[in-house]
Amino acid sequence: MRNNRIRLLTVLAVLILSFWIILKVDNLLLSLVLAFVIYYLLSPLVSYLERKGLSRAISTTVLYGLTLTLMTGLVVWLFPVISNQVNALKLELPRYIEGISALVFSTESRVNEFLNSVYTIDISQELRAKMFSWASVLFEGLPGFAQNFLSVTVLAPFFAFFMLLDGRQASRNLLALVPNNFFEMALHLLHQLGEQMGHFIRARLLEALIVGLVVWGGLALIDFRFAALFALFAALTNLIPYVGPLIGAVPAVALAVLNGSSSVDLFFLLLVYGVAQLVDIVFIIPLVVAKIVNLHPVTVVIVIIIGAQLMGVLGMIISIPVASALKLVLSSIFTHVIDFRR
Amino acid sequence: MVSALWENIFRRNSTDVVRGTLSRNLLFRELSRGELRFVMDIVHVREYRPGEKVFSQGEVGVGMYIIVKGAVDILVEDLSSPHDGRKKDIHIARLSKDDFFGELSLIEDNGRRNASAVAHEDTQLIGFFKPDLMEILERNPHIGAKVVYRLAEVLGQRLIKTTENIAELRKEIQKLTEKGETV
Numbered sequence A: 001m002r003n004n005r006i007r008l009l010t011v012l013a014v015l016i017l018s019f020w021i022i023l024k025v026d027n028l029l030l031s032l033v034l035a036f037v038i039y040y041l042l043s044p045l046v047s048y049l050e051r052k053g054l055s056r057a058i059s060t061t062v063l064y065g066l067t068l069t070l071m072t073g074l075v076v077w078l079f080p081v082i083s084n085q086v087n088a089l090k091l092e093l094p095r096y097i098e099g100i101s102a103l104v105f106s107t108e109s110r111v112n113e114f115l116n117s118v119y120t121i122d123i124s125q126e127l128r129a130k131m132f133s134w135a136s137v138l139f140e141g142l143p144g145f146a147q148n149f150l151s152v153t154v155l156a157p158f159f160a161f162f163m164l165l166d167g168r169q170a171s172r173n174l175l176a177l178v179p180n181n182f183f184e185m186a187l188h189l190l191h192q193l194g195e196q197m198g199h200f201i202r203a204r205l206l207e208a209l210i211v212g213l214v215v216w217g218g219l220a221l222i223d224f225r226f227a228a229l230f231a232l233f234a235a236l237t238n239l240i241p242y243v244g245p246l247i248g249a250v251p252a253v254a255l256a257v258l259n260g261s262s263s264v265d266l267f268f269l270l271l272v273y274g275v276a277q278l279v280d281i282v283f284i285i286p287l288v289v290a291k292i293v294n295l296h297p298v299t300v301v302i303v304i305i306i307g308a309q310l311m312g313v314l315g316m317i318i319s320i321p322v323a324s325a326l327k328l329v330l331s332s333i334f335t336h337v338i339d340f341r342r
Numbered sequence B: 001m002v003s004a005l006w007e008n009i010f011r012r013n014s015t016d017v018v019r020g021t022l023s024r025n026l027l028f029r030e031l032s033r034g035e036l037r038f039v040m041d042i043v044h045v046r047e048y049r050p051g052e053k054v055f056s057q058g059e060v061g062v063g064m065y066i067i068v069k070g071a072v073d074i075l076v077e078d079l080s081s082p083h084d085g086r087k088k089d090i091h092i093a094r095l096s097k098d099d100f101f102g103e104l105s106l107i108e109d110n111g112r113r114n115a116s117a118v119a120h121e122d123t124q125l126i127g128f129f130k131p132d133l134m135e136i137l138e139r140n141p142h143i144g145a146k147v148v149y150r151l152a153e154v155l156g157q158r159l160i161k162t163t164e165n166i167a168e169l170r171k172e173i174q175k176l177t178e179k180g181e182t183v
Helices: A002-024 A028-051 A056-115 A124-177 A180-221 A227-237 A244-258 A263-289 A297-341 B002-024 B033-040 B130-139 B141-182
Strands: B044-048 B053-055 B063-069 B072-077 B089-095 B116-119 B123-129
Touching: A002 A028, A002 A124, A002 A180, A028 A056, A028 A124, A028 A180, A028 A297, A028 B130, A056 A124, A056 A227, A056 A244, A124 A180, A124 B044, A180 A227, A180 A244, A180 A263, A180 A297, A180 B044, A180 B053, A180 B123, A180 B130, A227 A244, A244 A263, B002 B033, B002 B063, B002 B123, B033 B141, B063 B130, B123 B130, B130 B141
Parallel strands: none
Antiparallel strands: B044 B123, B053 B116, B063 B123, B072 B089, B072 B116
16 A cells, blocks of 8 residues: 555655664764663663652653762762773883883794794884884873763763653654554564663673672782773673673783783682683573573674674674664564465 | 644544543453553554555464454455465454454464454554553553453453354254264
8 A cells, every 4th residue: 555655665764864874973873872771771660660650750850860879979989990090000001011022022032043044023123113102092092082982971861861751652653654564563573672672781781790890809809900990891891792701801911911920820810700701601691691682603703793893892792782683673574574474 | 823723622532532442442441541541652543544454364463453433354264265376255243443353462472363354444443562561561560450350351251252152063063963863
């Protein structure tokens, strides 16, 4: 029917235009991803307050007030610790770079000695210059990063507030445009996607939080420097599947090697990261994460590579939920449209 | 301004009609005005043209429909029709204002529709689906419990009726068998 075709085209046009705007406008994608994270974290609590008899508007506002107060308190408490550790790291970084260069130089000399002038390797000087330039780019880029981060931290809670308040109405308005012959499928799909994303985001954040806390506690216990900074880094990189935990351990291990830590200290350091991963693999993943995203490990690796190629670190983090959402959309279309015609 | 006023009056009338239909329905009959308003923000009002399919037999069903205005034909595929690609449908019933259908899908997991529903004339339906029922249960379990209790009652009545029909059919079959044996 003509009417249905016009409706379908309108819905597709709205979706394509929205995606285009999200990808084109600076910081919008990251702000929306964060907004969804906030939405899915707070949504069960808003529903809980509604069950207690408060209206949705009051539930959302009260919860937002409480969360903002809590977050401000957390930032006020955590920011000086992280900031001091970043400053200390900034001051000590040249020493570490010299250390890495010396390590590479000594290895290079030994290899050249072994090769006995057949082939001469000379990378230490180049590497030293490169590392100094990376370090200066990293720290000079920090204010710009902070500025972007600030705009995202303002936009994301703003979006999330209206998602919590009017999100259901907005999705109902979009559903109203869907043609009758696709309506049930679209409604069911939207519900399933919401459920899956909600479970996934809550599970991954819980996982990152537990890993971060275990690393922080462990590093503090063995009296390792920059414990809070490395724990934060481990928690964030843990969001990247498979390679994340390894990346998370690299800076602390590198620091220990450069400081010439004893093998016993190095063992305890590796033990801390090992225990964090053990807790993650044995308890959190089987109990919380595994049942949510039903993707084959090979598919997971492929989508992470694609995500990294397209959007870097953010792409690696969001690749799994995007892939599982795509799988759900395709299987839903298959079940509703193709399978029943057989 | 005048057209906006008319539009507003028209919308209010249409909302009243939808509220009236919901308040007469077995599932929502016990709800107060405030509770009905809550449900009205969750359900979906859809318009269908004559001959337009509401759903097809074999499709995954997600929920039920209540007729606000118009009429809906319920059809099932004729299994005895020749396999030449052109399937024939048997007309089972014509439902009209305030009737409802498809309620089994509210509790089935990926259950398929066992009949097709086609709009007989210009028809307005209220769609009430599984995600909507979940939302009510999550946000206001008090209303959810009332609706689920009524839903269980409706399904129980349907089950009793089906059992009675089966018993009658068995009797008919027995009679026919006895007749056959006598002949």
